[in-house]
Amino acid sequence: MKPATVQELIWAGVLVALAAFWPMMSNGYWLGIGVDVMMYTALATSWMLFSGPTHYISLASAAFFGVGGFVVGSGMSDYDASFWSMLALSAVIGGVLAALIGLATLRLSGVYFVIFTLGLAEMIRNLVSWVQNNFLGSRGLYVLTDFTDAHLYWMLLVTAGCVYLLGWIISRSRLGFALRIIGGDETVARHVGINTATAKVILFTTTGVFGAIVGAIIAPRWSYIEPNQVFSPQLSFFVVIMALLGGSGRLWGPVVGVIPFLLIWNWVDSNFSNQSILVLGVAFLVIVYFLPHGFVGRIEQLRASARGRS
Amino acid sequence: MKQASAVLSVKNVTKRFGGLVAVSNMSFDVAEHEMVGIIGPNGSGKTTMINMISGVFAPTDGRISLRGRLISDAAPQIIAREGVGRTFQLVRLLPGLSVLENVMAGAVYGHKRRWGRDAEDFAHSVLERVGMDAMSHAPVSSLTYIDQKRVELARTLAGEPKVLLLDEWLAGLNPTELETGIELIHNLRNEGRTIVMVEHVMDAIRSLCDRCVVMSSGAKIAEGTTEGVLSDQDVIRAYLGDDDA
Ligand SMILES: Nc1ncnc2c1ncn2[C@@H]1O[C@H](COP(=O)(O)OP(=O)(O)OP(=O)(O)O)[C@@H](O)[C@H]1O
Ligand SMILES: [Mg+2]
Numbered sequence: 356m357k358p359a360t361v362q363e364l365i366w367a368g369v370l371v372a373l374a375a376f377w378p379m380m381s382n383g384y385w386l387g388i389g390v391d392v393m394m395y396t397a398l399a400t401s402w403m404l405f406s407g408p409t410h411y412i413s414l415a416s417a418a419f420f421g422v423g424g425f426v427v428g429s430g431m432s433d434y435d436a437s438f439w440s441m442l443a444l445s446a447v448i449g450g451v452l453a454a455l456i457g458l459a460t461l462r463l464s465g466v467y468f469v470i471f472t473l474g475l476a477e478m479i480r481n482l483v484s485w486v487q488n489n490f491l492g493s494r495g496l497y498v499l500t501d502f503t504d505a506h507l508y509w510m511l512l513v514t515a516g517c518v519y520l521l522g523w524i525i526s527r528s529r530l531g532f533a534l535r536i537i538g539g540d541e542t543v544a545r546h547v548g549i550n551t552a553t554a555k556v557i558l559f560t561t562t563g564v565f566g567a568i569v570g571a572i573i574a575p576r577w578s579y580i581e582p583n584q585v586f587s588p589q590l591s592f593f594v595v596i597m598a599l600l601g602g603s604g605r606l607w608g609p610v611v612g613v614i615p616f617l618l619i620w621n622w623v624d625s626n627f628s629n630q631s632i633l634v635l636g637v638a639f640l641v642i643v644y645f646l647p648h649g650f651v652g653r654i655e656q657l658r659a660s661a662r663g664r665s
Numbered sequence: 666m667k668q669a670s671a672v673l674s675v676k677n678v679t680k681r682f683g684g685l686v687a688v689s690n691m692s693f694d695v696a697e698h699e700m701v702g703i704i705g706p707n708g709s710g711k712t713t714m715i716n717m718i719s720g721v722f723a724p725t726d727g728r729i730s731l732r733g734r735l736i737s738d739a740a741p742q743i744i745a746r747e748g749v750g751r752t753f754q755l756v757r758l759l760p761g762l763s764v765l766e767n768v769m770a771g772a773v774y775g776h777k778r779r780w781g782r783d784a785e786d787f788a789h790s791v792l793e794r795v796g797m798d799a800m801s802h803a804p805v806s807s808l809t810y811i812d813q814k815r816v817e818l819a820r821t822l823a824g825e826p827k828v829l830l831l832d833e834w835l836a837g838l839n840p841t842e843l844e845t846g847i848e849l850i851h852n853l854r855n856e857g858r859t860i861v862m863v864e865h866v867m868d869a870i871r872s873l874c875d876r877c878v879v880m881s882s883g884a885k886i887a888e889g890t891t892e893g894v895l896s897d898q899d900v901i902r903a904y905l906g907d908d909d910a
Contacts, residue, residue, distance in 0.1 A: 529773055529780060536770050539759030545741035546719060546751060547824060548774035 358531065359523045359606050367523070367607065371516045378505035386504045390576070391617050393511035394569055398590075399598040399609035400518045401565035404525065405558040406595075407603040408534035412469045414591040415456060418476035419449045419563045421586030423570025425483055428496030428580030438500055438575070445571040446564050452479075453563020457556040464541075473588065480586035487582050496580035510572045518565050522606045530554060596635065599642050602649020611650045672697050672859050673718070673749075673828050678727030678737070680713050680883075687713040689883040690727070695828065698857045702870045702891065705880035706904060711863040712754055714880070715832050718861070719751045720744040731828065746776050750826030754833045754863075756813045758805045764816050765801040768792055771823030791819045795849060811842040815849070822853075829853070831862040835869050847872065871895070879903065 377389045398416055406413055423445040430441035460471055487496075502510075525531040533554045536544045544551050574580060593616075601612025616638065624631045646653055671694035680688040688710040695701050703711050717724050720741035729737040736744050750771070759767050768788040772779045779787055792798040795815040800808065808816065814834060821829065835846045847869050853860065854873060864870050870877065870891060877894040879887040881903040887894050894900055 529778075532766075532770070532773060535762065535766075536759055539761055540757050542721070542741075542753075543757050543759060543770070546745050547770050547820070548742050548745040548776075550742050 357526075357604065359526045363605075363607065364520075364523050367516075367519050370610075371512060371519075374512055375509065378508050386508065388617060388621060390504055390508050390511065390573075391621075392613055393508055393515055394573055395593065395597055395613045395617065396610050397511055397515035397518050397565060397569050398594045399601070399613055400515060400522060400606070401562050402594050403598050403603060403606065403609055404518070404522045405534075405555075405562045406598070407606075407608070408531070408538045409555065409558075410538050410603075411464070411555075412595060413559070413562070414469055414473035414588070414595065415453075415476045416562075416566055416594040417586050417588050417591040418456075418479045419453060419566025420570035420573075420590055421476075421480060421483065421582065422449050422452060423567035423572070424574045424577075424580050424585035425487075425496070425570075425582055426567070427571045427574040428498050428585075429487075429491060431499070432495070432497045433491060438498075442568065442571045445567040449567025449570075450560050450564040453566075454556055454560045456563075457559035458552075461552050461555065473591065476586070476588060476591060480583065480588075483586065484582045496582075498574045498578055498580060500575040502575045504576070507572060507576055511569065514565065514568055514572065519606065521561065525558070526606060530557065534558060592635065596638050596642070600638060600646065600649055602646070602651025602653075604648055604655070605651045608649055608651040611654075670696050672699075672732055673861070674728075674730045674733075675714075675718070676728045676730075678714070678717060678724045678729060680710070680717060680722070681725045686883050688717070688724075688880075691880070691883075691885050692727075693878045693885065693888060695859060695861055697859055700854050700858075700860045700862065700873055700875050702874035702877040703861060703863045703880060704865070704870060704877055704894075705886075709880040709903075710883040711880055712832055713883075715751065715830050715861070715863060718744075719749055719830060742774075745824065745826075746774070748776060748825075748827035749830065750821040750824045750828070751830035752814070752817050752821055752832060752834050754836070756810070756817050758808075758813055758817060758820075760805060762805065763801070764792070764797065764803050764805060764808070765789070767805060767816055768801075768819045768823050771820035772825075775824035775826075777825060788819075788823055791823045792816075794822070794852075795819045796845075811838055811846065814838075814846070818849070827859060829858055829860045831860065831864075833863055833865060835864060835866045843869075867895070 378386055381389060402413065402416060426445035426448060427438065427441040430436035430444065431438060456475055460468055463471055533549045536549060537551050537554060541551055570585060597612040597616050598609045600616055601608035601610065620634055623634050673695040676692050678688060678691045679686065691714060703714060705711055716722060718729055720739055724737050728735060731747055731749060736747060759770060765788055768791055769784045772784045772787050789798055789801060792801055795818055797812060797815050797819060800812065805813065805816065818834065835843060838846050850873055874891045876889065877891050878885055879894055879900050886903055887897045887900050
C-alpha cells in the first residue's frame with residue numbers, strides 16, 4: 356500500500372461532505388443501502404489498515420463486530436446502561452480482544468493465519484451464545500433507541516471518516532512504512548530494526564476497535580440482538596471480498612469495492628434470493644481471474660498506459 | 666589483550682538442528698576496522714554462523730557479544746539497532762517498494778532513526794556510493810542480479826552498521842561484475858569499516874581480508890592471516906578432499 360497523498364485526503368474530505376447529504380435525498384430502501392455502504396466502508400477500510408500492507412488475510416471481522424452488537428444489547432437490556440457508554444465499552448473490549456488475537460497469531464502466516472482467525476471468531480460466537488443462554492438469562496437483548504436510519508448513517512459516516520483519517524496518518528508514518536516492509540519480507544523487516552510484533556499488534560488492534568464500534572452503532576437497527584446473528588461469519592467474508600474487489604493497493608480501495616458489490620448483492624437478494632451465495636462465489640472468481648489487484652489496480656494500470664501513450 | 670579491543674566476539678558457539686550439529690564450538694574475535702573472512706566448503710556452517718550473529722536464531726550454546734554486550738539471546742531487530750547489519754546469501758529485496766524505498770528501509774529504523782527528507786537524502790547518498798542512484802525510482806523487479814545485490818548492500822549501509830556481515834555477496838556475479846563488486850568492497854574497507862565476509866571467491870579473499878577463519882563441518886579448523894591460512898595443509902585438505910592433499 357502506497358503512502359496516501361494530501362490530494363487523496365482532500366478528495367476524501369469532499370466525498371465525506373457530499374455523502375452527508377444522502378439521507379436528505381433518499382429514504383427507505385436507498386437510505387438502507389446507504390447505511391450498509393457506510394457500515395461496510397468503515398469495516399473494509401479498517402480491515403485494510405492491517406491486511407492491505409501486511410497481506411495477512413483476517414477473517415475475524417465478525418468477532419469484533421459481534422462484540423460491539425452484543426455489548427450494546429447486553430448492556431442496554433440487562434444493565435440499563437446508556438447506548439453511548441456501551442459504545443465506548445465495546446471499542447475497548449474490541450481493542451483488547453484484537454490485541455490478544457494479534458499476540459496469539461504472531462507466529463502464524465499465510466493460510467494458517469486465515470484459518471486461525473476464522474476458527475477463533477467462530478469460537479467466540481459459540482462462547483458468547485453459550486454464556487448468553489446459560490448465565491445472562493434468556494430475556495433477550497433489546498436495543499431500543501430513538502435513532503433513525505439517518506442517525507445511524509451519519510454515525511457510520513463519521514466512523515468511516517475517522518478510519519480513513521487514521522489510515523491516512525499511519526500510511527505516512529514510520530509505522531505505515533514498517534508495515535509495508537513487513538508485507539514485503541518479515542525477515543528483512545526485523546533485520547532493519549523493526550519490532551514486527553508491536554507493529555502488527557497495534558494495527559490489528561485498530562481493526563478490532565473499529566469493528567466493535569461499527570457493530571455497536573448498527574445494533575439499534577436490529578432492535579433485537581441474537582448473538583448467532585451479529586457474530587455471523589458471512590460478515591467476515593463480505594469484508595474481505597469487498598476490500599479485495601476494491602483493491603488493497605490504496606486506502607480508498609475498499610470504497611470502490613463496497614458500492615458495486617452491495618448494489619449487485621441487494622439486487623440479486625431481492626430478485627433471486629436463492630442464488631445469493633452464488634454471487635459470493637462469482638465475486639471471488641472475478642477478483643482472482645480478472646481483478647487480482649482490484650478496481651484500484653485496474654484504474655492505476657489504465658492511468659499508467661494512458662500516460663504512456665500521451 | 667585482544668579481548669578488550671574486539672568489536673565482535675564469538676565464544677564457544679554451537680548450533681544444533683535436531684541431531685545435526687551445524688556449528689560446533691566456534692570462537693573468534695573481530696577487531697575494530699578489521700576485515701575478517703569466513704571460508705569453508707559448502708554446508709560447513711558459515712551461513713548458520715552469520716544467522717546467529719544477526720539473531721535469526723539463538724545459539725544452542727555459547728555467547729556472542731558486541732562491544733562487550735551480550736547479543737546472543739536478542740531478537741534481530743535489537744541486534745540491528747545495536748549496530749549489526751547484514752546481507753543475505755540469496756538476495757532479499759522488498760518487492761513492492763522502489764529502489765529508494767528499499768534503501769530508506771535501512772535508514773528509518775536504525776539507531777539514527779532518520780525520517781522524511783533526511784531519510785530520503787541519506788538513501789540517495791548511499792545509493793550513489795554503490796553506483797545505483799540513477800535507478801532510485803525503478804521498481805526492484807527491473808534490476809539485474811548485481812544491481813539487486815548493490816541495492817541490498819545499500820540498504821544495509823543505510824543502517825550505518827558498526828559491524829557489517831556479508832554472506833557471499835560476490836557469488837553469482839560474472840567476471841566484469843565481480844571486478845566492480847570487489848572494488849566496491851575495497852572502498853568499504855578503505856573507509857575503515859568492520860566487516861565479516863563469508864566468501865568462496867579466493868581472489869576476493871586474498872585481496873580483501875586481513876584475517877580468515879576456516880570452517881569445516883561446523884568446526885573451526887584454522888584461523889590466521891589470509892596467506893597463512895590458505896597455505897595450511899588442513900585447509901587444503903578440507904577444500905579438496907583427502908586424496909588431493
Ligand atoms: N534452519 C535450518 N534448519 C535445519 N538445518 C539447517 C538450517 N540451516 C542450515 N542447516 C544445515 O546446517 C548445515 C550448515 O548449513 P549452512 O547454510 O550454514 O552452510 P554454509 O557453510 O553457509 O554453506 P554454503 O557455502 O552452501 O552457503 C547444513 O547441513 C544445512 O543443511
Ligand atoms: Mg551459506
